[in-house]
Every structure is written in C-alpha cells, then in structure tokens.
Amino acid sequence: MDVDTRLLRYFAAIAEEGNLTRAAHRLFVSQPSLTKQLKHLESQLGVRLFTRSSTGMKLTEAGHVLAARVPPVLAGWDAAVSETRGAARVLRVGFLSSAANDATQDVVAAFGKVRPGWRVDLRQAPWSDPTAGLAAAEVPVALLRLPFPGEETFGVRTLFSESRCVALPSTHRLAGRDSVPFREVRDEPVIVAPALKGAWRDHWLAMSERDGREVRVGAVVERPDEFLSAIAGGYGIALVPSSASHFHSRPDVVYVPVTGVSPSEVAVAWLPDAGEAAADFVRCCLEVTRSRRTGCGTRWG
Amino acid sequence: MDVDTRLLRYFAAIAEEGNLTRAAHRLFVSQPSLTKQLKHLESQLGVRLFTRSSTGMKLTEAGHVLAARVPPVLAGWDAAVSETRGAARVLRVGFLSSAANDATQDVVAAFGKVRPGWRVDLRQAPWSDPTAGLAAAEVPVALLRLPFPGEETFGVRTLFSESRCVALPSTHRLAGRDSVPFREVRDEPVIVAPALKGAWRDHWLAMSERDGREVRVGAVVERPDEFLSAIAGGYGIALVPSSASHFHSRPDVVYVPVTGVSPSEVAVAWLPDAGEAAADFVRCCLEVTRSRRTGCGTRWG
DNA sequence: CGTCTTCCTAACCTGACGGCATGGACGTCG
DNA sequence: CGACGTCCATGCCGTCAGGTTAGGAAGACG
Structure with missing residues (x-):
C-alpha cells in the first residue's frame, strides 16, 4: 500500500x-x-x-x-x-534571499577546505517558506531568519543581528527622515505575504509593539517584485531587514531605519539528524561570521 | 524529505x-x-x-x-x-464484480469459523483494475480472473473455470444461435475498457484466435452500464464470462456461448507477505469451491 | 545508412490535496 | 438551563501533481 x-x-x-x-x-x-x-x-x-x-x-x-x-x-x-546525499558528496543548503549575502561565498569556501571534494548546492527558498526547506527536510541545513515556525525542533545558531527598516513609497510623508519610531507608522496599512503566520507574522508585523491595535492589510503579495510594486504604489508599508536597501533598491521605494522594534537575526539552522557535513557547514558559518565581526569590521548585508 | x-x-x-x-x-x-x-x-x-x-x-x-x-x-x-490490519482483526478482500458470486458468502462464513472475531471487508474493485486492488497492495487477497497483469508476482490458486460467451445486441444476425464459433465474430468491432492492456487485453480480445488480424474498436467504455449500452446500441460486441448473462441481463443484449476460445478462470490471489489470515481465507476458498464442485453439483456463476 | 531502441520534452487532462467557511456534537460555566 | 467554547466533520473551490499521448534526439546494430 x-x-x-x-x-x-x-x-x-x-x-x-x-x-x-x-x-x-x-x-x-x-x-x-x-x-x-x-x-x-x-x-x-x-x-x-x-x-x-x-x-x-x-x-x-x-x-x-x-x-x-x-x-x-x-x-x-x-x-x-x-x-544518499552523503554518498554524492553534496551538501544542499537552503537559504532565504534575505539571509544570504557576500559572506556566504566565504562560508562555502571555508567548507570546501574542510571537506575537499564536496560540493555545496545552494538552494534559494521560495518566499512562502520561511524555513527555507528545512521544515520539509528538503535541505539538512539552511540560512534563514529568526524567528521561524518550528524553530524549537531544529538546531539553531544565530550568526548576527541586523536592525530593521520600514519600506515606504518615495512620496511618503516620512520618506525623507533619517529614522522613524515604529509607533509613527504602526497605523499604516501593511503589505503581507500569504505565508505570514504565527510567530513569523508577529515578528514582521511587530505585533508586540502595536498594543493590540488591529493590523490593516494593504495588499497580499506572492513575490518580491509584487512586494516592491505594492510599496511603491502606496498600498502600504512593511518592515524589512536593513540589508533590503541594498538588494531591493528602487527609485520609488525608500528604506528608513526604524526604532522601537527588535532587530532581526540571521541564523543557520539544521535538522536534528543532519549529519557530519552539515555540522561542518555550521562550524564554517560561525567561524566566518565571527572573524568578520571581530576582524576588518565588514558588515554583512 | x-x-x-x-x-x-x-x-x-x-x-x-x-x-x-x-x-x-x-x-x-x-x-x-x-x-x-x-x-x-x-x-x-x-x-x-x-x-x-x-x-x-x-x-x-x-x-x-x-x-x-x-x-x-x-x-x-x-x-x-x-x-496494523491484523491487529484490527479485519481481512480486506478485493474482488471483481464478475468474480464474486453466491459462493462468496459461503467462503466468508467458513472464514468466520476458522477465525472467530474477525471481520471480512469485501471491497469491489473498479472496472479499471483487473487486480482488484492487489497490485496497489490495497488488499492482501483478492478474488479475480486469470490472466491478470502482474500475475507472476503473487500467489495464485484457480478456483474454477467458466466458458465464455459473446455479448451481442438482440438484433444481431447471430443473436438467436445456441452457440457461435469465435471465428464467425472475430471481424466484428469490439467494445473495450481503457485498462485493457497486455495479457489481460489479449485474453479478453482473444488475440490468439485472431491470426494476427487487426482488432477494430467499436467503443471505449468506463463502466458496466456504458458497456451494455454500447453493445445494445450496436457499436460492437465483446467476450464475457458466461455468468455475465445472470448479472447483466438486459432485453436488448443477448449472450451466446462461444466455441474456440479458452475458458476464463476465477482465482484467488494474494500478496507474498499477506499474512496468516489471508492464507486461511485462501484455504476457505479452495475448500468451498471443491465441495461445490464435487458435492451437490451447484455451479458457480 | 536505415532501423531500432532508449530516453527526453511538450501539451493536455483528470483527480487529489489544501484552504476557507460552516455545521454538529459534546462539555463547561455563569 | 441556556450560552459559549472546544473539537471534529463536511462542502465548495482553486491549485497542482501525476498520468497519458504524441513527437523528437542520440546512440547501437545489421
């Protein structure tokens, strides 16, 4: 059967x-x-x-x-x-587009030295999956953001924290500001993804800072380009990690640092039974990010 | 994964x-x-x-x-x-509508004596599955007809043979005959089911008696009622087991015994690892049919 | 050099799965 | 005792995965 x-x-x-x-x-x-x-x-x-x-x-x-x-x-x-994956000497790594960056290649290089002959297969997760394929066990290890659904059931190590911005249309009244307290934007409609649920939703809508006020949904979008268009079109605003200003810059969207919300954490997470290669990869992540933080001062993102 | x-x-x-x-x-x-x-x-x-x-x-x-x-x-x-199925004391038995009959209840009764407390769950298979759920392992044991696809991979015991008839519209030129040699109808179009393939197809189209002549398909039908309508409507003819004349009698369809084709065999078949209960069921099938054949002379079908 | 075998691709269709909204049964609490 | 909360079941609908048929490229073989 x-x-x-x-x-x-x-x-x-x-x-x-x-x-x-x-x-x-x-x-x-x-x-x-x-x-x-x-x-x-x-x-x-x-x-x-x-x-x-x-x-x-x-x-x-x-x-x-x-x-x-x-x-x-x-x-x-x-x-x-x-x-089977081990026999192929392939380590598949899931990542959220917002969680990978220029340090990733250093991690891959470091892993290559620890495990000669192995190949890292980086897989970008669809926007709808904040676990980057970990929950479905499509990958044994992933680069993603905290918090994420099911966090307790996996191994997790935080790599670094990153402040958050609010994404605004360039015509917005606050668009010129250097920084904005969250409470000044908390009554604006927001752009959300369909998969925003539970703790993941609470984090990206900053529910804890809303004093129980209702969230107004300006638009529901599936993909990053729709997201940006929705912001630009004035349908609403959204909290994003600061690094989004690099990766999603558009003339009609501005990113203003926000105060009064917790920072976002980028982490590496792995399945309980991920295996030795995955453990090596995690070690490489930690080493690379530590040396970056304490070393030349280059910042991720 | x-x-x-x-x-x-x-x-x-x-x-x-x-x-x-x-x-x-x-x-x-x-x-x-x-x-x-x-x-x-x-x-x-x-x-x-x-x-x-x-x-x-x-x-x-x-x-x-x-x-x-x-x-x-x-x-x-x-x-x-x-x-799990054993723990529930349920024996699920698949059957083709054409392979079960009045002896089936005797088999079930006999099984009930051998295995008190057990329940037999008879499942009629859709027309499209000549293995009656055996191939998909939906049932551990089944009543069906030989030959069937994948026959070699299961345990099989023949219960009895049955001659075949040709189903004709009542207006057909041969409708009044007591019996017909197969070669007299082998050039007529035939009604087939979509699942007719391989040895199963060869048997029900009597390919071995056609001397390589092409088969003309009169209609393709999904269900028994469509089948009968197709025959009655004159779209073609078909070989069926003799017992069909009991179970599918219609005024506009007649069944004429056919000579020159092999009989059809009703059998019980089981999965290699079907378990003890299934083995008991098989034994009951054999005993009941033997006593029927040698006993009072009642014929199945 | 055709022919056969073997695997891949494209287009289409159907059935299953998942989500939402809703209903019905049962237990609990004011 | 009625209102409410909890929990599981059902109906409807949109999406997607799996199947089929038809058609094509690449290599083996006589």
Missing part, C-alpha cells in the same frame, strides 16, 4: 498530540486538511486508527500498533536520504 | 531493471511518467541517481546507496500495514 511519507508524519503527530487541532497547528496545516488526510489513511488501511470524541482523539488497538511501527520506518527513510 | 512510497517502488524497479522502458512496463505506467517521477526524486534529493544513455540506466554511486536502503524501508512499511 502506497502513501506519502508526509501522511505518516501527520499520523505520528496526531498520535502524539491526541488532538487534531493541536497537531494541525504543530504541522502548519489546517485542521480540516488533517481530518481528511487521516480519513484517507484509515480508508486505505480499512482500519479505524482513532476513536473520536469531543475531548480529542484516542488511538485504537490497531492505531497503537501502527503508531509503534511508523517512527522506525520514517527514521529508516530519513537515514537513507541522508546517506 | 517526504515522498510517496510509490515513488520508492518506482525507483527500486528502475534500479533492478536498469531500463526505464522495461520498468515502466513492469509497473504498468507509461515510460514518460517514470522519467518525470525519477527526475522529481533526483531533484528532491539534489542527487543524480542514474547515468543515462541510449543503452539504459546505470546507478551512480549515490544511487547504489539509495538502492540498498530503499527495500528495507518499503519492507518495514509493508509489515507495519500488515500488522
């Missing part, structure tokens, strides 16, 4: 949580989707795995059997993937 | 065959589909698994590693499924 291994991870999560809603939240999917997936699994097996009630889900006898057998299967598969 | 286990079986088949086309044939999918799936797997892994050439596919080093790890993973999953 064939199933997607994702479905097995869903089942394992539901079994652990004993609660569909909670499991859905943990897996970053909607609860109806989990309901459907689980029914699908049960129907394929022809076996009821949980008894449902308004107080939660409880494993049936057969469910217990499956719950005991699934984790080793998943572990076996994950190990197979990791060994 | 998440994949459908079907993809792993595809990979294993390609690795064994060393040839996409042959593997596609064995898996009953088209070769382009395999190409795409394999590329998908490689891209998810970020690793090239085969070197391609016009002479076939050859595993890379990394491919060998994966090929060694995948079978245990699949075996683990299959065992988990089988144990």
Whole structure:
C-alpha cells in the first residue's frame, strides 16, 4: 500500500498530540486538511486508527500498533536520504534571499577546505517558506531568519543581528527622515505575504509593539517584485531587514531605519539528524561570521 | 524529505531493471511518467541517481546507496500495514464484480469459523483494475480472473473455470444461435475498457484466435452500464464470462456461448507477505469451491 | 545508412490535496 | 438551563501533481 511519507508524519503527530487541532497547528496545516488526510489513511488501511470524541482523539488497538511501527520506518527513510546525499558528496543548503549575502561565498569556501571534494548546492527558498526547506527536510541545513515556525525542533545558531527598516513609497510623508519610531507608522496599512503566520507574522508585523491595535492589510503579495510594486504604489508599508536597501533598491521605494522594534537575526539552522557535513557547514558559518565581526569590521548585508 | 512510497517502488524497479522502458512496463505506467517521477526524486534529493544513455540506466554511486536502503524501508512499511490490519482483526478482500458470486458468502462464513472475531471487508474493485486492488497492495487477497497483469508476482490458486460467451445486441444476425464459433465474430468491432492492456487485453480480445488480424474498436467504455449500452446500441460486441448473462441481463443484449476460445478462470490471489489470515481465507476458498464442485453439483456463476 | 531502441520534452487532462467557511456534537460555566 | 467554547466533520473551490499521448534526439546494430 502506497502513501506519502508526509501522511505518516501527520499520523505520528496526531498520535502524539491526541488532538487534531493541536497537531494541525504543530504541522502548519489546517485542521480540516488533517481530518481528511487521516480519513484517507484509515480508508486505505480499512482500519479505524482513532476513536473520536469531543475531548480529542484516542488511538485504537490497531492505531497503537501502527503508531509503534511508523517512527522506525520514517527514521529508516530519513537515514537513507541522508546517506544518499552523503554518498554524492553534496551538501544542499537552503537559504532565504534575505539571509544570504557576500559572506556566504566565504562560508562555502571555508567548507570546501574542510571537506575537499564536496560540493555545496545552494538552494534559494521560495518566499512562502520561511524555513527555507528545512521544515520539509528538503535541505539538512539552511540560512534563514529568526524567528521561524518550528524553530524549537531544529538546531539553531544565530550568526548576527541586523536592525530593521520600514519600506515606504518615495512620496511618503516620512520618506525623507533619517529614522522613524515604529509607533509613527504602526497605523499604516501593511503589505503581507500569504505565508505570514504565527510567530513569523508577529515578528514582521511587530505585533508586540502595536498594543493590540488591529493590523490593516494593504495588499497580499506572492513575490518580491509584487512586494516592491505594492510599496511603491502606496498600498502600504512593511518592515524589512536593513540589508533590503541594498538588494531591493528602487527609485520609488525608500528604506528608513526604524526604532522601537527588535532587530532581526540571521541564523543557520539544521535538522536534528543532519549529519557530519552539515555540522561542518555550521562550524564554517560561525567561524566566518565571527572573524568578520571581530576582524576588518565588514558588515554583512 | 517526504515522498510517496510509490515513488520508492518506482525507483527500486528502475534500479533492478536498469531500463526505464522495461520498468515502466513492469509497473504498468507509461515510460514518460517514470522519467518525470525519477527526475522529481533526483531533484528532491539534489542527487543524480542514474547515468543515462541510449543503452539504459546505470546507478551512480549515490544511487547504489539509495538502492540498498530503499527495500528495507518499503519492507518495514509493508509489515507495519500488515500488522496494523491484523491487529484490527479485519481481512480486506478485493474482488471483481464478475468474480464474486453466491459462493462468496459461503467462503466468508467458513472464514468466520476458522477465525472467530474477525471481520471480512469485501471491497469491489473498479472496472479499471483487473487486480482488484492487489497490485496497489490495497488488499492482501483478492478474488479475480486469470490472466491478470502482474500475475507472476503473487500467489495464485484457480478456483474454477467458466466458458465464455459473446455479448451481442438482440438484433444481431447471430443473436438467436445456441452457440457461435469465435471465428464467425472475430471481424466484428469490439467494445473495450481503457485498462485493457497486455495479457489481460489479449485474453479478453482473444488475440490468439485472431491470426494476427487487426482488432477494430467499436467503443471505449468506463463502466458496466456504458458497456451494455454500447453493445445494445450496436457499436460492437465483446467476450464475457458466461455468468455475465445472470448479472447483466438486459432485453436488448443477448449472450451466446462461444466455441474456440479458452475458458476464463476465477482465482484467488494474494500478496507474498499477506499474512496468516489471508492464507486461511485462501484455504476457505479452495475448500468451498471443491465441495461445490464435487458435492451437490451447484455451479458457480 | 536505415532501423531500432532508449530516453527526453511538450501539451493536455483528470483527480487529489489544501484552504476557507460552516455545521454538529459534546462539555463547561455563569 | 441556556450560552459559549472546544473539537471534529463536511462542502465548495482553486491549485497542482501525476498520468497519458504524441513527437523528437542520440546512440547501437545489421
């Protein structure tokens, strides 16, 4: 019988949580989707795995059997993937476009010295995935920004902090300022990405600085160019890392440093069972950024 | 990293065959589909698994590693499924509508005596699947007709043979006959199902009796009612098991016994690792049919 | 040098999956 | 005892992945 291994991870999560809603939240999917997936699994097996009630889900006898057998299967598969990648001497590294920069090549070079013969396969993650492929285990290690959903389940090391700016249309009343306190812009509509959820959303909308005020959404965008156009068009503003002013400069968009919001952190994160090569890569990240910080004073971003 | 286990079986088949086309044939999918799936797997892994050439596919080093790890993973999953179903004391049995009949309930009753507390979950297979769910391992055991695709890879026991008829519109020139030699109808257009392929196709079109003559397809139908309408409408004729005359009788369709074609066999088939309960079911099938044949003379179908 | 084999690509279609909005059952609390 | 909260199920819809057929390039072979 064939199933997607994702479905097995869903089942394992539901079994652990004993609660569909909670499991859905943990897996970053909607609860109806989990309901459907689980029914699908049960129907394929022809076996009821949980008894449902308004107080939660409880494993049936057969469910217990499956719950005991699934984790080793998943572990076996994950190990197979990791060994295969190791045999190819390829380290795949996910990154958010906003988290990689000119230091990245130094990290790759350092890794090349530690692991001669290996190739680093840098994969830019789509905007919609703040985990840069880590959550789906498409990559064993990634360069990304904190906070991100599922942060607790991975190894994480912060590389450096970076202040934040507000992106404004060049015609905006605050466009000429050297710096702006966040409260002066917190009532403006904001541009958001569809995937902005949970702690990730709270961070980039600076929810903690809004005193519970409603967020007005000016536009929802999928890609960076849409994002910039939305800003330029006056549909709203957005918080971005300072380095965005380098990588996304446009005449009709200005970036003004913002005070009163926490800085954004760039980090390297890895899967629990990422393997030795990934650990080496993490070490290289830490060494390169330390020498940059303490050395010639060059700043990332 | 998440994949459908079907993809792993595809990979294993390609690795064994060393040839996409042959593997596609064995898996009953088209070769382009395999190409795409394999590329998908490689891209998810970020690793090239085969070197391609016009002479076939050859595993890379990394491919060998994966090929060694995948079978245990699949075996683990299959065992988990089988144990889970066993724990639920449910035996799921697939059947073709044309292969089950009034003896089936006797088999189920006999099984109930051998395995008290167990439930038999009879699942009618869609017309498009001559393996009745066996090939996809949706069921561990099935009642079906020989030949069927992939027959060699399963356990098979023939239960009984049944002569074949030709289904004709009641207005057909041969509709009144008591019996018809196959060569008298072999030039008529035939009604076929989309899934008619390979040996299954050869059997139901009686290819071996056509002396290499082209088959004219009168219509392609998805479901039994369409099939009957196509016959009644004069779009073509078709070979069917004699028992169809009971289960699909219609005033505008007649069934005439055909000579010169091999009989159709009803069989029980099971997965190699189907388990004890399935083995018991097979035994019950054999006992019930033997007693029916040698006993009171009642005929199946 | 044609022919066959083998794999890749393109275009199209269908079915499955995920999300949102909503409904129904059950337990809890004022 | 009624209102509310929690939890799971269902219906609808848009998107995407997987399948199929058709067509093409590259190498092996007689």
